[in-house]
Amino acid sequence: MSFLSLVAKNLFRQPVRAFLACLGIAVGITTVVALGVIVEGFKNSSGAIMTMGEADFFVAQNGASDLSFSTLPESTESEIAAQPGVERTAPAIFHITRAGANPFFFLLGLKPSDISMSPPPLVAGRLIAEGAPDEVLLGDEAAAQLGVAPGDPLKLADHSFQVVGVYHTGEKFEDNGGKASLTTVQEIAAKPGSLSVVYVYVVPGTDVGKVADAIEKAVPLAASIVDIDDYDKVDQGFRIIEALNAAIIVIAVGVGAIGVMNTMVMSVYERTREIGVLRAVGWSGFRVLRMIVTESLLLCLVAAIAGTALGVAAVEGVMRIPAVKSLLEPEYSTDIFVRALGVAVVVALVGAAYPAYRAIRLTPMEALRYE
Amino acid sequence: MSEAPAVSVRGVSRVFEDGRLRALDGVDLDVATGEFVAIMGPSGCGKSTLLHLIAALDRPTEGSIMVGGHDLAGRANLNHYRARDVGIVFQLDNLLPTLSASENVQVPMFGHQRSGRARHRRAEELLGVVGLAGRAHTRPPQLSGGERQRVAIARALANSPALLLADEPTGRLDSESGMRILELLKRLREERRLTVVVVTHDPRVAAQADRIIEMLDGRIVGERIQAQTPAAAASS
Numbered sequence: 001m002s003f004l005s006l007v008a009k010n011l012f013r014q015p016v017r018a019f020l021a022c023l024g025i026a027v028g029i030t031t032v033v034a035l036g037v038i039v040e041g042f043k044n045s046s047g048a049i050m051t052m053g054e055a056d057f058f059v060a061q062n063g064a065s066d067l068s069f070s071t072l073p074e075s076t077e078s079e080i081a082a083q084p085g086v087e088r089t090a091p092a093i094f095h096i097t098r099a100g101a102n103p104f105f106f107l108l109g110l111k112p113s114d115i116s117m118s119p120p121p122l123v124a125g126r127l128i129a130e131g132a133p134d135e136v137l138l139g140d141e142a143a144a145q146l147g148v149a150p151g152d153p154l155k156l157a158d159h160s161f162q163v164v165g166v167y168h169t170g171e172k173f174e175d176n177g178g179k180a181s182l183t184t185v186q187e188i189a190a191k192p193g194s195l196s197v198v199y200v201y202v203v204p205g206t207d208v209g210k211v212a213d214a215i216e217k218a219v220p221l222a223a224s225i226v227d228i229d230d231y232d233k234v235d236q237g238f239r240i241i242e243a244l245n246a247a248i249i250v251i252a253v254g255v256g257a258i259g260v261m262n263t264m265v266m267s268v269y270e271r272t273r274e275i276g277v278l279r280a281v282g283w284s285g286f287r288v289l290r291m292i293v294t295e296s297l298l299l300c301l302v303a304a305i306a307g308t309a310l311g312v313a314a315v316e317g318v319m320r321i322p323a324v325k326s327l328l329e330p331e332y333s334t335d336i337f338v339r340a341l342g343v344a345v346v347v348a349l350v351g352a353a354y355p356a357y358r359a360i361r362l363t364p365m366e367a368l369r370y371e
Numbered sequence: 372m373s374e375a376p377a378v379s380v381r382g383v384s385r386v387f388e389d390g391r392l393r394a395l396d397g398v399d400l401d402v403a404t405g406e407f408v409a410i411m412g413p414s415g416c417g418k419s420t421l422l423h424l425i426a427a428l429d430r431p432t433e434g435s436i437m438v439g440g441h442d443l444a445g446r447a448n449l450n451h452y453r454a455r456d457v458g459i460v461f462q463l464d465n466l467l468p469t470l471s472a473s474e475n476v477q478v479p480m481f482g483h484q485r486s487g488r489a490r491h492r493r494a495e496e497l498l499g500v501v502g503l504a505g506r507a508h509t510r511p512p513q514l515s516g517g518e519r520q521r522v523a524i525a526r527a528l529a530n531s532p533a534l535l536l537a538d539e540p541t542g543r544l545d546s547e548s549g550m551r552i553l554e555l556l557k558r559l560r561e562e563r564r565l566t567v568v569v570v571t572h573d574p575r576v577a578a579q580a581d582r583i584i585e586m587l588d589g590r591i592v593g594e595r596i597q598a599q600t601p602a603a604a605a606s607s
Contacts, residue, residue, distance in 0.1 A: 001474045002487050009469045277465045280428055281479035281526065282454020364428040364453075368465075 007294045010267070017263055022303045024259035025347055028252030029307025029340050034314040035245050036339060040331035042241070043228055048171035052108070053090060053118035055199035056208050059215055062223035065236045068094050072195045072221060079219045080198050085206040086215075090114035090199040093182060095189040097157040100146045102326045106177030107156060109185025114199075120174070125150030125165030133184045136161040139175035140168040145322070157188045176326035200224075249339070253346050256300070260351025264296055268355040275359050276367025285360035292359055296352035297345065304344035308337060375440050377534055377566040378402040378425055383434030384589075385420050394420040396589040397434070404533075407560050407567045409577035412586035418570045421586070422536050425568065426459045427452050438534060454479055458527030462539035464519040466511040472498060472522045473507040479529040497525040501555060517548030524555060528563075535559070537569045541576055553579045 012018050049058075049067070059080055060070040077091045092110050099105035112128045119127055120137065128135045136154060138146070143166045148154050154161045161180065169175055186192050202211050212224030223233040232238045268275070275288055315330050362370075380400040386393050395417045402408050410418045423429045424436055427449045436443045439456060446452055453459075466475045476494035485493065498507050501521040511519050520540060527535055537556065541549030553576060560567045569576065577583045578597070585593035 001470070001477050001490065003481060006470070006474070006478075006481075009474075013469045273465065274467055277461075277467070278478065279450075280426065280453060280459055280461075280465075282450050282452075282530070283478075283481070284450040287482060365423060368428070368461075 011295045021263035025256040025303035026307035028256045030310040033311025036336035037315045037330045041328040045173045045328045056202045057226040058197040058199045059222045060197045067235045070196045085211040087201045087203045091195045093185045094196040101322045108179045109182040120167035123168050133181045135164045137165045137179040141175040172329040256347035257350035264355040272370035279364035289356045292356040293352045296348040300344040300348035376401040377404040379437040383431045386432040407581045409580035410570045410584045416586040417589040422570045455530045457534045458532040460523045460537040460540045462542040464523040471508045476525045501525045534566045
């Protein structure tokens, strides 16, 4: 018999109690995993916006509550273009509208000349022509979902377009959205003369960070988004989601630890005499402590595996909703699974602390006399 | 030169409840190597307390206990003493109910440089010694009282101690099972040159011992020698 099999037999002698404790922790871990995968996916989708059209970075309105609410005057573009190290700029406006079953259709307004300079990979049709305000390019998933192909008419936000091309970038956000002329999208969004962002292409060999910093200094309204970590300058929602994620982890740890502590306290109380016997046959207090902590770790490890599986299943379930599917690609990063395991370990250690302390404080005789 | 006693108790007292209860009061006792000693007396006379002190499950308030020539108070690692030098059998078998007989016997072997396989082999061997070779994988609730006590004896022998202590080992058994346990203890004493100290209030159990120690109110009040110890018999 190994030490681990002894621990497992102790743990599952009350299978219903162990199962319920496991379930309690697993639900917390499910939340941590599911929310983590979604947040990471959302970050990645946002990262795709950042590098759209192979730009080095973009500039948005500093302090905007959400990137879609970022508003810059058109004059900002020329101020940015005038900065040293900037090769060219591409002004853009975002508009989110319903398209078929997708309530989050992402319509990007760009100058047709800018689209031509960094064209999306076309799978059918052609790019938008200059001076053709009613032409639209669609991502392949949007085209498939709307059932349209190049040459077909399409009504978007009460504007009649003609689909002229279909592209595939591999980014959910783009492939479920579309691109149209800047002025047309400004009209649809009722924001004439306004931009959401300005994409910046730097002179090859120039330090992107320095150019970004220089733009922020020269244009007070501007926030340069070079990295995903800069995102919270222009999207408070990111901060809220991350704070929410942290809060859920804390709650999961707290609730889980109470559940584990309850289970372990009950288990240790019931086995007080047995612990006395273990001490009487030569087990050290440290070995008893190791047994209790290992029981707790094993319980939480099983919960972590179950919770992770449930979390992945929950994400896959959510991804079947068309609106969500169009918005993000789930990101199963190692970090999320490490975090789930970390939560399980912390819960196990916190939950085992008191029962282990109580068990090793008892002398063999006190434990043997326990009724 | 005569051999040092296996157990030497000198002036041992044990006081509980802030001095209001004196369970042992200046007890002196020597047990020779290989001797089978029965400690008798009515309930509350302190005989179990004395056994627990020799097993290092508790500490005396006064006095000293030497086992194998070493003072227990000076031993840095009493866990090691409890695991290797002494085996204890309780009135209630105190087996772990979720473990099989074999696994119960293996419990004291953890941490003593034995692999899982070696622990298993040793447990099977000891269960054979106590006559339970065919019950190794049976859990305690499926064993009779006598069988459970045999498993407890096998567990006490796990690390080959020189001293075996038994606290009312037949107290919960019918007379036939009780006598079998006593025969087993006597056989083990002879085969393994074990020193055996049994606490009992049953005269039939005590009658099997080489020497009977009588206790009353925390003191030794009498002694009856019934047989020569193996060492004395060998030298005479």
